[in-house]
Amino acid sequence: MTETSYEKDIGIYIHIPFCIRKCKYCDFVSLPGMETVWEPYVNAVIKEMAIKSGTACRRRVMSVFIGGGTPSLLPGEYIQRIMEAAGRYYMILPDAEITIEANPGTLDREKIRAYRDAGINRLSIGLQAYQDRLLRFLGRVHTAAQFDEAVVMAQDNGFENINADIIFGIPFQSMDDWIETVSRVLYHRLPHVSCYSLTVEEGTPFGKMKQDGSWPGTDEDLERMMYYRAIEIFEDAGLMQYEISNLAKPQYRCRHNMNYWLRGEYLGFGAAAHSFLNDERWANTADLRLYIESVENGKTAVSECCRISKDEALSESIILGLRMTGGIDLDELSSVYGIDVRGKYGSQLAELAGRELVEISGSVVRLTKRGKDFANQVFVEFI
Amino acid sequence: MSSERQKKIRNFCIIAHIDHGKSTLADRLLELTGTLTEREMEEQVLDNMDIERERGITIKARAVRMIYRADDGQEYILNLIDTPGHVDFNYEVSRSIAACEGAVLVVDASQGIEAQTLANVYLALEHDLEIVPVINKIDLPGARPEEVKKEIEDVIGLDAGDAPLISAKNGINIDKVLKKIVTDIPAPKGDEDAPLRALVFDSYYDSYKGVIAYVRVMEGSVSPGQTIHMMHTGKDFIVTEMGYLSPSGQIPSNALTAGEVGYISASIKDVRHCRVGDTITLASNPASEPLPGYKKAVPMVFCGIYPADGAKYNDLKESLEKLQLNDAALMFEPENSAALGLGFRCGFLGLLHMEIVQERLEREYNLDIITTAPSVIYRITKTNGEVLYLDNPTNMPDPSEIAVMEEPMVIASIMTPTEYVGSIMELCQDRRGNYEGMDYIESTRVILKYELPLNEIVYDFFDALKSRSRGYASLDYELSGYKESNLVKLDIRINGEVVDALSFIVHADKAYARGRRMAEKLKETIPRQMFEVPIQACIGNKVIARETVKAYRKDVLAKCYGGDITRKKKLLEKQKEGKKRMRQIGKVEIPQEAFMSVLKLDT
Numbered sequence: 001m002t003e004t005s006y007e008k009d010i011g012i013y014i015h016i017p018f019c020i021r022k023c024k025y026c027d028f029v030s031l032p033g034m035e036t037v038w039e040p041y042v043n044a045v046i047k048e049m050a051i052k053s054g055t056a057c058r059r060r061v062m063s064v065f066i067g068g069g070t071p072s073l074l075p076g077e078y079i080q081r082i083m084e085a086a087g088r089y090y091m092i093l094p095d096a097e098i099t100i101e102a103n104p105g106t107l108d109r110e111k112i113r114a115y116r117d118a119g120i121n122r123l124s125i126g127l128q129a130y131q132d133r134l135l136r137f138l139g140r141v142h143t144a145a146q147f148d149e150a151v152v153m154a155q156d157n158g159f160e161n162i163n164a165d166i167i168f169g170i171p172f173q174s175m176d177d178w179i180e181t182v183s184r185v186l187y188h189r190l191p192h193v194s195c196y197s198l199t200v201e202e203g204t205p206f207g208k209m210k211q212d213g214s215w216p217g218t219d220e221d222l223e224r225m226m227y228y229r230a231i232e233i234f235e236d237a238g239l240m241q242y243e244i245s246n247l248a249k250p251q252y253r254c255r256h257n258m259n260y261w262l263r264g265e266y267l268g269f270g271a272a273a274h275s276f277l278n279d280e281r282w283a284n285t286a287d288l289r290l291y292i293e294s295v296e297n298g299k300t301a302v303s304e305c306c307r308i309s310k311d312e313a314l315s316e317s318i319i320l321g322l323r324m325t326g327g328i329d330l331d332e333l334s335s336v337y338g339i340d341v342r343g344k345y346g347s348q349l350a351e352l353a354g355r356e357l358v359e360i361s362g363s364v365v366r367l368t369k370r371g372k373d374f375a376n377q378v379f380v381e382f383i
Numbered sequence: 384m385s386s387e388r389q390k391k392i393r394n395f396c397i398i399a400h401i402d403h404g405k406s407t408l409a410d411r412l413l414e415l416t417g418t419l420t421e422r423e424m425e426e427q428v429l430d431n432m433d434i435e436r437e438r439g440i441t442i443k444a445r446a447v448r449m450i451y452r453a454d455d456g457q458e459y460i461l462n463l464i465d466t467p468g469h470v471d472f473n474y475e476v477s478r479s480i481a482a483c484e485g486a487v488l489v490v491d492a493s494q495g496i497e498a499q500t501l502a503n504v505y506l507a508l509e510h511d512l513e514i515v516p517v518i519n520k521i522d523l524p525g526a527r528p529e530e531v532k533k534e535i536e537d538v539i540g541l542d543a544g545d546a547p548l549i550s551a552k553n554g555i556n557i558d559k560v561l562k563k564i565v566t567d568i569p570a571p572k573g574d575e576d577a578p579l580r581a582l583v584f585d586s587y588y589d590s591y592k593g594v595i596a597y598v599r600v601m602e603g604s605v606s607p608g609q610t611i612h613m614m615h616t617g618k619d620f621i622v623t624e625m626g627y628l629s630p631s632g633q634i635p636s637n638a639l640t641a642g643e644v645g646y647i648s649a650s651i652k653d654v655r656h657c658r659v660g661d662t663i664t665l666a667s668n669p670a671s672e673p674l675p676g677y678k679k680a681v682p683m684v685f686c687g688i689y690p691a692d693g694a695k696y697n698d699l700k701e702s703l704e705k706l707q708l709n710d711a712a713l714m715f716e717p718e719n720s721a722a723l724g725l726g727f728r729c730g731f732l733g734l735l736h737m738e739i740v741q742e743r744l745e746r747e748y749n750l751d752i753i754t755t756a757p758s759v760i761y762r763i764t765k766t767n768g769e770v771l772y773l774d775n776p777t778n779m780p781d782p783s784e785i786a787v788m789e790e791p792m793v794i795a796s797i798m799t800p801t802e803y804v805g806s807i808m809e810l811c812q813d814r815r816g817n818y819e820g821m822d823y824i825e826s827t828r829v830i831l832k833y834e835l836p837l838n839e840i841v842y843d844f845f846d847a848l849k850s851r852s853r854g855y856a857s858l859d860y861e862l863s864g865y866k867e868s869n870l871v872k873l874d875i876r877i878n879g880e881v882v883d884a885l886s887f888i889v890h891a892d893k894a895y896a897r898g899r900r901m902a903e904k905l906k907e908t909i910p911r912q913m914f915e916v917p918i919q920a921c922i923g924n925k926v927i928a929r930e931t932v933k934a935y936r937k938d939v940l941a942k943c944y945g946g947d948i949t950r951k952k953k954l955l956e957k958q959k960e961g962k963k964r965m966r967q968i969g970k971v972e973i974p975q976e977a978f979m980s981v982l983k984l985d986t
Contacts, residue, residue: 013945197941220936245941260945274946281949306949316948319955323943374913375939380959383952 009062010277011259012090014045014082015270016071017288020106024139025167027201029272029286030069037288041270042078044295046085048269051298053089055277056267061090063097063256066120072102076114083118092119097255099124099163104150105142112157122254123154124163124194130181134170139205144184151188161252163192168230169223170198171216178226179233186237191252195230196245197223224373243324244372261320263313271301279308314339318382322358322375327366348381385570389642393568394462394599395515396479398504399489400497400857404519407551408489408560409447409463415557416449416461419630446585446597446644448627448634453565461564462628462644464584464599466503472732473502473861474678478584478660480506481676482599482644485513485568487560488535492518492526492548495534498798498830498857504539514539515563516546522553530825538824571642578670579603579611581639581647581663586654588708592624594651595633597644598663601674604640610666611649614673618656619666620649654711680712682730683791683862684737684841685758685774687718687884688744689726691751691964691975696725702748703727706740713740718775722884722968723753723978728775734841753966753975755884756982757841762789762865776886779872782923789865791837794819797848798830799856806851807831814839815890834863838888842982873898873927875905876919880969884978899928901981908977911935916971 018038019030064086066079079100086092099122100115115123129135130144147164154162164185168178185193200206200215209215231241239247243261246254259266268275272286282305285291294301308316314337321328334341342349349365352358357371357378371378399405413419449461466479480486486507490496507514516535518528528548535543547559585597605611607622625647626635639645651657659680662673690699703715714730731737737757744750761773764787765780773779795816799807808818811833819832835844840860848856871894875885885905889897898920905918909932920928943951965972 011945015946197937197939199941224936244939257944260943260948266945268945272946274949276945276948283946283949304949316952319952320943320948373937373939376955376958377913377938379955380962383955383959 005058006060007058008265009093010056010059011063011065011256011264011266012061012086012092013256013266013268013273013275014064014066014071014086015268015273016066016068016074017041017271018073019068019070019103020073020141021139024137024205025198025200027204027207028069031288034288037292038074038078040292040296041288042074042081044292045082045270047298048295048301049085049089051295051300052267052269056090059091059265061086061092061096063259064092064099065256066100067124068101070103070106070126071100072106072111076111076118079111079120080114080118083120087119097122097161099254099256101126102150103140103142104146107150107153109153109157112154112159116158121159122161122163123159124165125150125154127164127181127185128167129170129173129177130184131173131177134173134177137172138167138170147184148188151190155188161192162188162190163194163254164188164190165194165196167196167198168226169218171218173218173226175222175226175229179229182230182233186233186239191239192246192248192254193234193239194246195227195234197227227373228369241325244367244375258324261324263317263320279313281306281308310337310339313337314341314344315382318345319379322365322367322378325366327364329363330365331363345382352378352381385572385642386575388640389572390570391457392460392462392571392642393485393564394464394483394571394642394644395485395487395564395568396464396466396483396507397487397489398466398500398507398514399519400491400494400500403489403491403494403497403500404551405465405489408487408517408519408549408557409465411551411554411557412461412463412561413447413449413630414554415561416451418447418449446628447630448644451561451565454562459565460643461561464644472736473506474680474732475585475659476503477506477510477676478582480510480512481674482582482584483507483510483512484571485515485564487564488514488516488541489519489551490516490531490535492521492528492531493523495531495828496538496798496824498796498859501538501798501830502796502859508539513568514541515560515567516541516543517560517563518543518546518548519551521548522550522555534825573600573602573641575602575604575641577602577641578668579605579663579665580670580674581605582674583657583659583661583663585659586657586711588654589648592648592650594648594654594657594708596647596649596651596657596663597628598639598647599644600639600641602641602670603665604638605647605663605665606638611647611663612666612669613657614662614664614670615677616656616658616661618651620651620656622647622649624648654708658711680732682712682714682732683759683837684731684733685760686729686731686737687720687723687726687755687775688715688729688741689720689723689753689755689884691753693724695750698748699727699744699750699752702744702750703729705748706743710740712736720755720777720884722882722966722973723755724966726753730774734845751964751975753884753978754982755978756887758887759791759837759841761791761870761888763787764789773888776872776888777883779888782871787867788870790868790870792834792863792866793837793840793860794863795833795835795840795858795860796830797833797856797858798824798828799852801827801829803852803856804829804831807848807856810844810847810851811835814844815893835860836866836868836890837862871922873901874921875901876917876921876926877905877909877968877973878916878971880971881921882968882973885981894922895927898922902928902930904980905977906930906932908980909971909973912971913938914970 017030021032098120100120101124103126127147132143166181200210234247241247242253265277271288271291274283282302284301285303291301330341358365359368397405445465447463451459451461464479466476521528532543535541547556549556580602581598581600583596586594589595610621612619626633627645660677664670690696707713712732715727718728763771765784766786816833816835822830869891870888871891873889873894874881902918902920915934916932918930919926964975
C-alpha cells in the first residue's frame with residue numbers, strides 16, 4: 001500500500017468509565033467502585049479495537065485520547081495493554097498526540113512511568129479549583145496540594161505537555177479564589193488550560209439541588225468577569241485562547257480536540273464512546289455489562305447510529321468551527337460541501353453581525369467577545 | 384287535521400342536561416326500533432364529532448328516522464331531531480324545536496333539573512311542544528325518582544305521574560318511552576297541497592354534493608328537479624336529491640311532503656346561502672310568508688387567531704374557510720397585529736363555540752395557533768355623535784373622543800344547590816353583577832338571577848362557577864342589552880412597546896388588579912433575554928404596574944467534544960424549536976404561552 005492511498009487521518013478515543021466517587025456536576029458515564037469489572041472491561045475494550053480494526057484500514061491515527069471517568073484510577077499495566085492493542089490494530093503515527101486524563105490523588109510515579117513507556121505524551125489533569133473548600137463542594141476527592149504533587153511528579157518524569165481543567169462560576173467562589181487557581185496553572189508553567197464555566201446538568205446532584213430549590217446559585221456578572229479575567233491573564237502569559245473554553249501556548253493546542261471542532265473523524269472505544277466515520281455518527285451503549293457482554297460475544301455494542309446528510313454536515317462544520325477563535329472560512333466550506341454557504345446563510349450572518357455576535361472579515365466569520373458569551377444564539381441560526 | 388299519512392309520523396327531540404343521558408337514550412331507541420343493530424352501532428351515533436364525544440355534548444343538530452311497530456300493529460315513522468346542548472347554540476336549539484311536535488325531557492334521577500334543561504323546556508313550551516318526561520339513571524344509587532317527578536311538576540308544571548323510569552345505559556324500560564312518543568306526541572299537521580314551506584333546522588357541507596339542508600316540511604311538498612327558493616337569503620337552487628336520514632347515511636326518495644323530515648341537496652356551494660332557520664319554498668309556486676323565527680346568527684364573542692408560525696397564514700385561512708362551510712355562525716376577517724403578524728379577527732356565538740373552533744383548528748387541521756383574549760362588542764358614542772361598535776380593543780378611540788361607552792349585559796340564571804349560594808353570590812358581585820332575584824326550585828336548590836356584564840363572563844366565569852360549586856352549578860344566559868360603563872383600555876408595554884395583542888378593555892375599578900396580575904404572569908412566562916426587559920401595564924400613559932425580567936449574561940455550551948456533538952446538536956435544535964415558537968416584539972422574544980397565559984388570570 002502506498003502513502004497516497006491513505007484517507008484522512010483520524011483520532012481514537014478510549015473511554016474509562018470508572019472513578020473513586022462521582023463529582024457532583026459530572027454527567028459523563030462513570031461508575032464509582034467496580035474494581036472487579038476493571039479487568040473484563042479493559043479486555044473488552046481491547047477486543048472491540050480488534051473487531052473494529054477493519055473499518056479504519058486505510059486510516060492513520062493522529063491522536064489518541066484516554067478519557068473518563070478517571071483513567072488514572074486503573075493500574076498502569078491496563079493502560080499499557082490498551083496502548084499496545086491500539087498500536088497493534090491501528091496505524092498510529094509516530095508523532096501522534098497521545099493524552100490520558102488523570103486526577104490528583106490517583107497518580108503515582110509508577111503509573112506515570114507506565115504511561116510514558118506506553119507512548120503517552122500528554123497529560124490532562126483535573127484541578128478544577130485550587131481551594132480545598134471548593135473542591136469539597138464540587139465533590140472532588142483530592143486536595144489542592146495533591147494537584148501540585150501530581151504536576152511536579154509528571155514534570156519530573158518527562159511530561160511537559162500538560163493540561164489542567166479548571167472551573168469558574170462555582171457557588172461561593174470569589175474572584176480572588178479564581179485568580180489563585182489561574183495563577184497556580186501559570187506557576188507550574190503548564191502550556192495548556194481548559195477553563196469551564198460550571199454547567200449544572202439535569203440528573204446530577206447539582207441538577208437535583210437546582211430542581212428542589214436548594215442550589216445556592218452564582219452571580220452571573222461575576223461569572224463572566226472571571227471568564228474575561230482568566231483569558232486576559234493567560235494571554236498575557238502566552239497561553240492564547242483558541243476555543244471557547246481552551247487556551248494554549250503555540251504548538252500545544254490539543255490536536256485531538258481540534259479534530260472534533262474541525263469535524264474530523266474519530267473512532268471511540270468503550271462504553272458510551274462515540275464515533276464518527278464515513279458520514280456516520282454512532283455511540284456505544286452506556287450499559288457497562290451489556291457493553292462487555294456484547295463485545296465478548298464478538299458483537300458491536302452500538303446503541304444509536306445516524307447518517308449525516310450534506311446539509312447537516314455543513315451545519316456541524318459551522319457550529320463546531322465557530323467555537324474556535326479562528327472561526328470559519330465561508331469560501332472554504334462552500335468548496336468542501338459544494339453548497340453556496342453565503343447564499344444559504346446570508347441573512348442569518350448579516351443579522352448576527354448586526355447583533356454584534358459575529359464579525360465577518362472577507363470570507364472569515366468569527367465570534368465576537370459578546371458572541372462567546374451568547375454562542376448558542378449564534379449556533380441555533382445554523383441548525 | 385292530520386292526513387292518514389301524517390298520522391303515522393311523530394317528530395320529536397330530546398331535551399337533557401349534559402351527562403343526563405341524551406345520547407345514550409338515542410342509541411337505545413335506534414337499537415330497539417332495529418334502525419341499527421347492536422353490532423352496527425358505534426357508541427352514541429348521534430354525536431359524530433370527536434370533540435362532541437369528548438365533551439359529552441352535541442354541537443350541531445342531527446336527525447334520524449326510525450320505523451317503529453307499535454302495539455296497535457301499525458308502523459310509525461319516528462323522526463328524532465337532536466338538539467345542540469349548549470347555550471351558545473340556543474338559536475339552533477330553537478329551530479330544532481320548531482321542527483318538532485314533541486320533546487322527550489330526560490332528567491337524571493339523582494340530580495334533578497338543571498338550568499340549561501329548564502331553558503330548553505321553556506323554549507319547547509313556547510313552541511307548543513308536547514313534553515314527555517322521562518326519569519333516567521333510576522338504577523344508580525342515589526336515584527330519587529319520586530322527588531324528581533315532584534320537582535318536574537313543581538318547577539315546570541308538567542304531570543310526571545306516569546313518566547317512564549328508565550336506565551338508558553342498561554336498556555331498562557326503553558319500550559315505554561317509544562310507546563309514550565306514539566301515544567302522547569301529536570302527529571304533524573300541515574296542508575300537503577299548500578305552497579311549499581320547509582324549515583331548515585340544520586345544514587352541513589359535503590365535499591361532493593355541496594350543502595345538505597336538513598329540513599322539516601311544514602306545508603306542501605317538494606321533489607327532485609324542482610327549483611327551490613330560499614326565502615331569507617333570496618337564492619334559488621335546483622334540487623338534485625332528497626330523502627330520509629338514517630344513522631348510516633342518506634336514503635334517497637322521490638318527494639318530501641308536509642309533516643316529514645329529511646334532507647335536500649341542491650348543489651348549494653355556500654352554507655351561508657342555506658342558513659339554519661331559513662324557509663325553503665318553490666320558485667314556481669312560492670309561499671306568501673316565510674315561517675316565523677328566522678334570525679341570523681350574531682357573534683357575541685371575538686378574539687384574534689394567529690398562526691404560531693407566521694408562514695402558516697394561508698393554511699389558517701383555508702382551514703377557517705373549511706370550517707365556515709359547516710358553520711354559518713363563524714365569522715372571520717383578516718387582521719394585522721404588530722405583535723403577532725397576520726391573522727384573523729374571529730366572531731363566535733359564545734365561549735364554547737370559540738373553544739370548539741380553536742380545538743378543531745388544532746386537531747383536525749393540525750395548526751399551532753395563538754389566540755388573543757376574548758372580547759365582546761362595546762358600543763361607543765363619540766363626542767362628535769358618531770356611534771361605533773368595537774370588537775377589537777386595539778381600535779379603541781382616544782378617551783378624549785369618547786362621550787359614552789357601553790357594554791353588553793346578560794341576564795344569567797344560575798342553578799345551584801343552596802350550600803353554594805353564598806360563594807356564587809360573591810363571585811357574581813366580584814364580576815360586577817346586579818342581583819335580580821332568587822327562586823327556590825326545591826328546598827335544597829335555587830335559581831339565582833344576576834345581571835352581569837358579558838365581558839366578565841367571557842373569561843373564566845364558567846370555570847370559577849364550577850370550582851365554587853364543585854361542579855354542581857349550571858349556567859344559562861341571554862343578552863339583555865347595553866349599559867353605560869366606566870371602561871378603560873389596558874395596554875401592556877414590553878420593553879417600552881405596546882403589544883397590541885395583549886391590550887384589552889376592562890372596568891376602571893378592576894384595571895389595577897388585572898394589570899398587576901398580567902404583569903406578574905408575563906414575568907413568569909417571558910424568558911430572560913440578552914438585556915433587561917421591563918413589563919408595564921398602562922392606562923394611556925399612566926403606568927399602573929411594572930415588573931422586570933432580568934437579563935441573562937450568557938448562553939453558551941462550555942464543552943463540546945466528540946461524545947457531545949450529537950447531544951449538543953439536539954439541545955440546540957430544542958432551543959431553536961423554542962425560538963421558532965417565539966414572537967418578536969421589538970427586540971424581545973415572547974413565547975406563545977405568554978399570550979395564552981394571560982387569558983386565565985384567575986385560575
